[in-house]
Amino acid sequence: MTSSNSTLLMSRVTFGRALRRLRSQVNHFKIAEVASVLGCDVSLISRIETGKRVCSQEHFAKLMDLYEVPAPQRDELAELHAATREQRPPWWSPYSEVISAQYERFLGFEAAASIVHEYQVGILPGLLQTEAYAQAVTGVGFTSLGPDQIDALVEVRGLRQRHCLLETESPLECHYVVTQAALDFQVGGKRTHQEQLEYLLNISTHDSVDLRVVPYGKGEEAAQIAAFRILQFSDEDVPDVAFGESVAGSLTMDDPRDLRRLHRLFRSLTDAALSPDESRDIITHTKNKEV
Structure with missing residues (x-):
């Protein structure tokens, strides 16, 4: 799901977009409902979905369970989630x-x-x-x-x-x-x-x-x-x-x-x-x- 020219930011944007699609289009949850299940602020879910905040491992696991993501797709998302946490300093x-x-x-x-x-x-x-x-x-x-x-x-x-x-x-x-x-x-x-x-x-x-x-x-x-x-x-x-x-x-x-x-x-x-x-x-x- 990632390409050779992907940056840390783009991995987060791609991951966040996938989460938003699972929430709104597949499961039809509102952000407030997800935040309540995870026990966090609505703003945190929003920032994760827009790629502005890293998703913790704990929140990732809870989201996968909440959205009932099948194993093959969960593995792909886990790979992308790992890419959002890599510390690869960009050239700038x-x-x-x-x-x-x-x-x-x-x-x-x-x-x-x-x-x-x-x-x-x-x-x-x-x-x-x-x-x-x-x-x-x-x-x-x-x-x-x-x-x-x-x-x-x-x-x-x-x-x-x-x-x-x-x-x-x-x-x-x-x-x-x-x-x-x-x-x-x-x-x-x-x-x-x-x-x-x-x-x-x-x-x-x-x-x-x-x-x-x-x-x-x-x-x-x-x-x-x-x-x-x-x-x-x-x-x-x-x-x-x-x-x-x-x-x-x-x-x-x-x-x-x-x-x-x-x-x-x-x-x-x-x-x-x-x-x-x-x-x-x-x-x-x-x-x-x-x-």
């Missing part, structure tokens, strides 16, 4: 002092995802950024941090690129839509801007990267939409999850209704965008007009 663990809880949660999902759909309005997707570009946007976005902390976050972004796209046998399938404004904004000065556009031309030919640009002529279809990304997983037991961006920070969305709306929105943005070849042409034009 050395940066725990500068990574927020929300960012760590995102990294866990991204590490286990197989596909990403991302839309950006004013900046370029993190997995496509050069180090200098990342340094510039991180320095502005985290003004309360010191230089060493900003450098650490830039290193994390570079490691994300290596683990998810550049140095892996199973790269993340990346579908990106960005506005033409994101190409025009001069981030980090002229030289950094030029290097970033050149890098975009190169990385956009990667087999796992589909990059499309919404031109200014289609601005009404893109300008009023905030940045977001949707992560999808090869494991059918793991639902899609989305992250929206705003001045208040990142918002995690896993409600099926929100996800359906975001998928429709991304399809509309893709339809408004230029083709990958036309998008590379506009990147080249943007780069050459500054020379």
Whole structure:
């Protein structure tokens, strides 16, 4: 039930989803009823089902009995339950002092995802950024941090690129839509801007990267939409999850209704965008007009 790219977080999410299905769809229990049998708070059951809390061995045994899980399925769930308790430090663990809880949660999902759909309005997707570009946007976005902390976050972004796209046998399938404004904004000065556009031309030919640009002529279809990304997983037991961006920070969305709306929105943005070849042409034009 687990795959080679599963993380501790994803094991917990998968396990929690299986428990929720057993409770609500198979046995038709309410959370309060389960909590009463286990002698715990409703919030504990909810957090276990959403992957935010580890299920103890005692609670696992009681849940299997309560849900009358047959032996073969119980063995599978026991294997997955064991995976939720393994202490396998992820690659980003050395940066725990500068990574927020929300960012760590995102990294866990991204590490286990197989596909990403991302839309950006004013900046370029993190997995496509050069180090200098990342340094510039991180320095502005985290003004309360010191230089060493900003450098650490830039290193994390570079490691994300290596683990998810550049140095892996199973790269993340990346579908990106960005506005033409994101190409025009001069981030980090002229030289950094030029290097970033050149890098975009190169990385956009990667087999796992589909990059499309919404031109200014289609601005009404893109300008009023905030940045977001949707992560999808090869494991059918793991639902899609989305992250929206705003001045208040990142918002995690896993409600099926929100996800359906975001998928429709991304399809509309893709339809408004230029083709990958036309998008590379506009990147080249943007780069050459500054020379």
